[in-house]
Structure formats: structure tokens, C-alpha cells
Amino acid sequence: MNIVVPIKQIPNLTDELEINGEGTNLDHDALQYVLNEFDEHAIEEAVLAKEAAGGTVTVIGVDTTGELDGALHAALAKGADKAAKITGDFPRGTDSHTQAKLLADAIKGLSPDLVLTGVQAADDRDGQIGPMIATHLGLPYVGVVTGVAVKDGKAMVHKEYAGGLMGEFEVSLPMVVGVQAAHQPPRYAPVSKVRQIAKTAKIDEIAGGEAAGAGSAVRRMFKPQSAGHAEMWEGGPEEVAEKIAALIKEKGLLKG
Amino acid sequence: MTHDVFILAEHLKGKVSDISFEMTGKGRQLAAALGGKAVAVVLGRGVKSLAESLGADSVLYVDDPALAEFNPQAYGRVLAALIKDRAPRLVMVGNTSMGMDLAAALSVTTGLPLMAYVNGLAAEGGALVATSQIYGGKIQAEAVPGGEACIVSCLAGAFPADAGRVGAGLAPALEQIASPVPLADLQVKFVRMIEPQGGDVDITQQPILVSIGRGIGGQENIELAQELAEALGTAVSASRPVTDAGWLPKTRQVGKSGLTVKPQIYLAFGISGAPEHLEGMRGAEMIIAVNTDPKAPIFDVAHYGATCDMLDLLPALTEKIKG
Numbered sequence: 001m002n003i004v005v006p007i008k009q010i011p012n013l014t015d016e017l018e019i020n021g022e023g024t025n026l027d028h029d030a031l032q033y034v035l036n037e038f039d040e041h042a043i044e045e046a047v048l049a050k051e052a053a054g055g056t057v058t059v060i061g062v063d064t065t066g067e068l069d070g071a072l073h074a075a076l077a078k079g080a081d082k083a084a085k086i087t088g089d090f091p092r093g094t095d096s097h098t099q100a101k102l103l104a105d106a107i108k109g110l111s112p113d114l115v116l117t118g119v120q121a122a123d124d125r126d127g128q129i130g131p132m133i134a135t136h137l138g139l140p141y142v143g144v145v146t147g148v149a150v151k152d153g154k155a156m157v158h159k160e161y162a163g164g165l166m167g168e169f170e171v172s173l174p175m176v177v178g179v180q181a182a183h184q185p186p187r188y189a190p191v192s193k194v195r196q197i198a199k200t201a202k203i204d205e206i207a208g209g210e211a212a213g214a215g216s217a218v219r220r221m222f223k224p225q226s227a228g229h230a231e232m233w234e235g236g237p238e239e240v241a242e243k244i245a246a247l248i249k250e251k252g253l254l255k256g
Numbered sequence: 257m258t259h260d261v262f263i264l265a266e267h268l269k270g271k272v273s274d275i276s277f278e279m280t281g282k283g284r285q286l287a288a289a290l291g292g293k294a295v296a297v298v299l300g301r302g303v304k305s306l307a308e309s310l311g312a313d314s315v316l317y318v319d320d321p322a323l324a325e326f327n328p329q330a331y332g333r334v335l336a337a338l339i340k341d342r343a344p345r346l347v348m349v350g351n352t353s354m355g356m357d358l359a360a361a362l363s364v365t366t367g368l369p370l371m372a373y374v375n376g377l378a379a380e381g382g383a384l385v386a387t388s389q390i391y392g393g394k395i396q397a398e399a400v401p402g403g404e405a406c407i408v409s410c411l412a413g414a415f416p417a418d419a420g421r422v423g424a425g426l427a428p429a430l431e432q433i434a435s436p437v438p439l440a441d442l443q444v445k446f447v448r449m450i451e452p453q454g455g456d457v458d459i460t461q462q463p464i465l466v467s468i469g470r471g472i473g474g475q476e477n478i479e480l481a482q483e484l485a486e487a488l489g490t491a492v493s494a495s496r497p498v499t500d501a502g503w504l505p506k507t508r509q510v511g512k513s514g515l516t517v518k519p520q521i522y523l524a525f526g527i528s529g530a531p532e533h534l535e536g537m538r539g540a541e542m543i544i545a546v547n548t549d550p551k552a553p554i555f556d557v558a559h560y561g562a563t564c565d566m567l568d569l570l571p572a573l574t575e576k577i578k579g
Binding site: 011014017019041096119123124126127131134136141144156158159161164165166167171178180181184185213214220223224226228229231233234235236237238240241243244245247248251253 | 370389545
């Protein structure tokens with residue numbers, strides 16, 4: 001089975017996000033980039049599917065940071081077999097429509113049976129890439145999926161709804177899946193193994209075509225003004241525990 | 257192109273989802289400003305009564321056995337055909353499990369721009385402006401579509417639901433049509449609904465919850481939260497990373513794909529407050545948040561907050577509760 005995992009790098013959200021001088025975009029150059037956490041789950045689900053049904057896993061992304069190799073090496077260390085990057089003039093923060101089109105064009109040549117990608121990314125202002133890739137490839141898509149099992153040319157997928165309810169779908173392959181969570185937590189690749197792989201791994205380079213564009217333009221980017229903020233308590237665990245206990249008592253929620 | 261606003265009304269297990277009413281109310285307001293009609297679109301089987309509950313100018317419902325349950329491929333085909341045929345100015349879809357399968361795909365099929373994660377929407381002098389909540393709720397991006405028509409996917413809770421329920425003085429015109437496209441050859445087949453596992457504590461019924469997030473660090477620390485919950489006579493609930501890691505069952509998850517809780521006190525320990533989590537707990541009477549990151553968004557909704565280490569706090573608080 002030929003499994004392809006399109007991935008995306010996004011700014012590290014634990015960093016302070018600064019907005020550029022024009023107030024229309026992030027100051028991307030000042031940011032650290034990390035792999036979209038849902039793509040981590042897509043890689044894990046792909047490796048699990050390979051382990052269960054055999055095949056190869058190819059991880060592919062648009063190199064918007066000049067640092068995609070690191071993410072690809074980590075994926076190889078976790079069990080992916082091949083890695084590819086799409087290169088060209090695609091800066092940090094390249095829109096989803098452009099990335100999806102570039103990825104779909106590259107994936108077409110790989111004749112995949114199963115495409116697994118993260119269900120969303122924190123920078124998907126113009127939409128998620130999974131359904132776009134599926135549409136460009138003319139393949140069915142099911143997203144918000146927490147488990148994929150492949151058998152006899154078909155995939156059984158579990159799609160999450162609110163309140164813990166799940167829909168089960170049977171889909172003829174090939175298909176594209178938007179992974180919410182792998183059915184087990186993403187595995188860890190030791191740094192030493194990633195380094196080893198970085199020395200020998202071959203990453204295919206694919207020259208990307210035109211940018212599709214988001215079809216909309218950001219005219220203002222800003223940090224949300226929260227309606228309120230918590231009253232902050234100073235002090236260590238003892239003092240804070242004291243205050244919380246007092247509130248619980250006040251509400252009459254102490255047991256017994 | 258018309259100046260109509262299409263609203264995809266979602267329903268699950270015979271019930272119209274709140275997001276549908278939220279978008280319908282907003283859609284009617286926008287349609288009035290744009291000089292068009294708000295048209296709610298319902299896809300399903302035997303959905304006339306659901307169609308009648310929507311407070312739109314008109315409701316278009318497509319009745320077909322293949323649409324009885326949500327099916328991304330069937331829904332996608334029907335919606336693409338309707339959009340091409342009726343050329344609405346704006347298409348509103350929920351940024352929900354269902355809507356996220358559809359909106360981005362429709363954007364490619366129809367060539368209309370999509371603005372996602374929308375929590376603000378306005379018609380300014382006849383032009384649409386959509387505000388997206390991105391980067392984990394840390395940034396708002398206000399954008400305008402390149403052309404006149406566009407698709408937006410709206411966040412749950414962004415607009416008031418009551419404005420979209422059918423009310424006095426509003427009698428939406430109902431229009432029933434057969435599917436405009438064949439639905440016999442689908443590659444995606446709905447098999448069954450899987451109900452959440454029963455038998456566990458019902459976290460929606462607890463007056464107080466000890467809720468933990470990524471800050472718990474590892475499975476070995478879950479016990480610290482269990483001990484506090486036991487002392488309080490309640491259960492431990494969690495944000496998504498904790499249940500994804502398998503440290504607590506899915507039945508304990510609070511948020512968009514988990515449960516919505518409204519306890520008297522919600523203790524949020526080591527939870528950063530991603531929008532998906534806030535969606536499930538912001539209705540709690542009192543929220544007390546502890547997180548080492550003073551800028552964590554959870555503090556924007558919490559009433560009280562502290563930045564001490566939750567792993568030190570948990571045993572200290574358990575001691576105090578035990579008395």
C-alpha cells in the first residue's frame with residue numbers, strides 16, 4: 001500500500017506572535033517553526049497503517065521555511081520510508097490553497113492508495129489542505145478521523161462528532177483522510193536517530209509551480225482583546241491552595 | 257450572481273445543531289444588508305420538520321435516502337451543484353466536524369474563496385468582511401474576498417442562536433427539491449453511529465471538576481489529580497491532549513469534540529485554553545485556572561488564576577480539602 005502524508009510547518013504557538021509593521025501578517029522571520037501537531041498524528045497513523053497492512057510511507061511538504069528537512073528527517077526516524085519537498089518561491093505563511101495545489105500536483109505522480117494529513121493547522125485561515133488536496137485529486141475525503149483500518153481495498157474510518165459520538169464510514173481507496181488523532185499517541189524519535197538519518201537520507205526535490213493564492217486578502221491582523229482577565233493570585237502552591245479551598249468552601253462544595 | 261446568503265444547516269440524530277441557528281440569525285442580518293435573502297439549506301431524509309425550525313427567509317431542503325446521514329461526498333456534490341446553480345453571494349458553513357469536510361473542498365470545486373475559523377462577519381457598504389480566529393486563538397485576521405462571492409466557515413458560539421430560530425412573524429418559505437446530482441455511485445458509505453461508551457462518571461453532572469491538560473506532564477501524575485477529585489467527591493476531566501494520550505478515557509474530555517460542562521467550579525490545571533477547549537467549558541459559573549504561562553488564553557476566560565506549578569499545587573490542595 002502506497003501511503004502519502006502531506007505535512008505543513010507552522011509557527012510555534014508557545015512563542016510570542018508579533019505582527020508585522022503593516023499590521024497584515026505575522027512577522028514570520030522572527031518566529032520558530034514546528035510541525036503542525038495534527039500532522040504528527042497523521043505520520044503516526046500512516047506508520048501504524050503500514051505496520052498493519054504493509055506498504056511504504058512517503059512524507060511530503062512545501063518547504064516554506066528552508067527548514068523542512070528537519071521535519072522530514074524526524075518523520076523518517078519515526079518510520080516513514082521516503083521524503084520529498086516542494087521548493088520554489090513559497091515564503092513562510094504561504095496560504096493553504098497554494099500549498100494544497102502544489103501538494104496535489106506532486107502527490108498525483110506518486111499514485112497513492114491512502115493520503116493521511118492533519119485535519120487542520122493553526123494557520124489555515126483560508127481553509128484546511130486535506131479537503132483541497134482530495135478535490136484536486138478527485139478523491140473522496142473524510143476528516144476529523146481518529147482511526148483508519150485498511151482491508152481489501154477499503155478503509156474503515158471513524159469520524160468524531162461532538163459529545164463523543166462517532167460515525168463509521170467505509171471508503172473505497174484511494175482516499176484522503178484528515179487525521180484528528182492517531183489511534184495511539186505519536187511515537188518519539190530519539191535525537192541521535194534523527195541525526196543519523198539526517199546524514200544519509202535522500203530527500204526528493206520537486207520544483208513547485210505557480211502559487212494558487214488564497215482568494216482573499218487580510219487587511220488587518222490583530223491580537224484579540226479579551227473581554228476580561230482572571231484576577232491573578234501571587235504566591236506559591238500553599239497560598240494558592242488556600243485560596244482555592246476557601247472558594248470551594250464558600251460555594252458549599254466541600255464533601256461531607 | 258444573486259445577493260442571497262446560503263446557510264448549510266447541520267443536523268445530527270434528528271436534531272438541528274446550534275451552529276445552524278447561529279449562522280441563520282447572522283445570515284438573515286447579512287442578507288438584509290446585501291439586498292438578498294437568507295436561504296437555509298437542509299440535506300437529509302424526512303427533514304421537513306427540521307427545515308421548519310429555521311428562522312431564515314426561505315429554507316431549501318433536499319430529500320434523498322443517500323443524505324439520511326451525513327456523508328461528506330454526498331453533501332459535497334449536492335452543495336457544489338446548488339452553489340453553481342443558484343449563485344449565492346455568501347455560503348455559510350459551520351467550522352464543525354461536518355463543515356470542515358465540506359468548506360475547503362467546495363472552495364476548490366466552485367472556485368470561491370474560503371475564509372475559515374470565522375467569528376466575525378459584516379457587510380460594510382455592500383462588501384463582506386470576515387474575521388478569522390487563527391493561531392490557536394492568539395490572532396484575529398480580518399479579510400476581504402477577492403471577488404464578490406465567497407464561502408465562510410463559522411466557529412461555534414460566534415453568533416447568537418436565538419436570532420436564527422423560527423419565531424413570531426416569520427414564516428420561511430419552504431422549497432423541497434430532489435437531489436440535483438446522482439448519488440448512487442458514492443465511494444464513501446456511512447456504516448453506523450458509535451455512541452460514546454457508557455458506564456463512566458458523567459462529567460456534565462458534577463458541581464465541581466478537576467480538569468487537567470498537557471501541564472500534567474505524564475501518566476504517572478494523573479494520580480495527583482485523582483486524589484484531589486476523590487477528596488472533592490468528583491471526577492477528573494481533561495483537555496484533548498490528555499485523552500489523546502490515553503491517560504484518561506474519552507468520556508472525560510471537555511471541548512469541541514468532547515463534552516460541554518457547566519459546573520459551579522471548574523478547576524483548569526495545566527490547560528492552555530485552546531479555542532476548542534474553551535468551547536466546552538466557558539459556561540462554568542466559576543473558572544479557576546493554574547498554568548505556568550501567564551499569557552495562556554485560559555486566563556482570559558478564568559475568574560481567578562495563578563502561575564504556580566500544578567504538580568506542587570495538586571497535593572497541597574488535596575491536603576487542605578481533606579482538612
